[in-house]
Amino acid sequence: MNRLKYRVIPEGMLDDILVPLTIVLIDYEDVKACNLTMREACDKIAATIPGPAGLNMFDMTATTTNSDGVMLDGSMTCMAASDYGKINNEFGYLEMVELDYSDELIQEEPHLKQWKINFGDRKLIMGPDPKKKNIPIHNAVLTGRAGNNNSATEMMHCITMEEIILPISGQLQLMRDGDVEVGGTGWIISVGIGMVVAEEYGRIVPHRQFKVGDTAHKSGEYAKFLKSHIPIIAACKSDLAKYIIKALEAGMIPGKDIGASPAVLAVARHMKIKPDFDNMTKASFDELKSVGFTKEWMLENVEALTTDEIIARADEIIPGVDQPKTYKASDIVQIKYVEV
């Protein structure tokens, strides 16, 4: 009999934010060590949780992109939603797609140039295959009251309609026992989430529907309110800064290769990297302006900083998360085991 390890943030209040359903984080290495398939592991853990839960599994040796197109050291391998101890057979479980490297892929999705430069020894695991999904539009899984959407980066309770945003960089911090920021999503991240890149197997939006430099939201002043009220568990700013710096050092231009989100723009300014204004749409400028990030702000002659200085001052440089509180992962995550 083996014991499968997993991490849990239980449903309920986490300080002053509501976690609307149980959040489960699983390391694929632990699953393999127990000779289980990914689905079997999710079923075993789900059986221990009577209420609604979202289950995310990570390959910490892989890479993927966040919604800005910035590449990270770790990826989801599958996602599940469970309720009453079970995962719905048709809609409750979904695996992510591993992509092969090709010149055509890099040409179509230039932000993936980061892959060979920064994470060449890692496999690239993106979102699910749209052809294999039973839920046609969202990259979501659903069981009973539990919803797990946008390739495991937002979880929701379908009856209370409460939700929590879990950027992948924050989840990777939880997996690594790093630090996270807990608070409200706020206006700035609500706008930033919309600055997506074109990806065939996008973790948020498939089929290269939105070009980099544009906004998926296209809702002007309304964009900042779309997610602003939702609680969030995000990576600490210094960790986010490291990823953004790596992408920028690999030659990524905001608005041309990677999304011109406020976080990316804020780091780029101090590295003296200008966004590609010509490639950015009026709609994206309007949404950025609505939260204070005007073209003038982007061109402001701010202090040039070394990467170490940016990381050290990341809390002051990178905007986002309302009333943030910093936690060690171990303060909010419980380690549990299930017999398998």
Add this chain to the structure above:
Amino acid sequence: MKLMHTKLPEFIKKMKDAATKGEKVKECNVVGLESLKTAKMQSLRTGRLEQAVEDLAKDARIDSVEVAVIPRRPESMHSAIVRGFDKDGKPLHAILETINILHPTEDVLLHDCEEIDDRRPPIGDH
């Protein structure tokens, strides 16, 4: 002209009628269709549903029946038609948008039910 589908009020009536087929008349409540003003309900499945209601109504243990209609896939895609009218009520300008809705799955209605007889065809079949 009778089409191959059942009118919504007729559908509801058929469900209620089917619940009277046992030894004792039982109440049947149809839920989930309240926002529909008009609808043509698939005839083939209407008959199957009448049979299902009757099967339960004939069970002596059962006192009442509910027919809950929810999306087969827990995500439904809708068009939103935004129309602006003049003072006489004439539509002047319309904007079409789409809105996708996520729903709870059937598990919320079944989790405490011991006997489940799934008569649905796989997604994509009739």
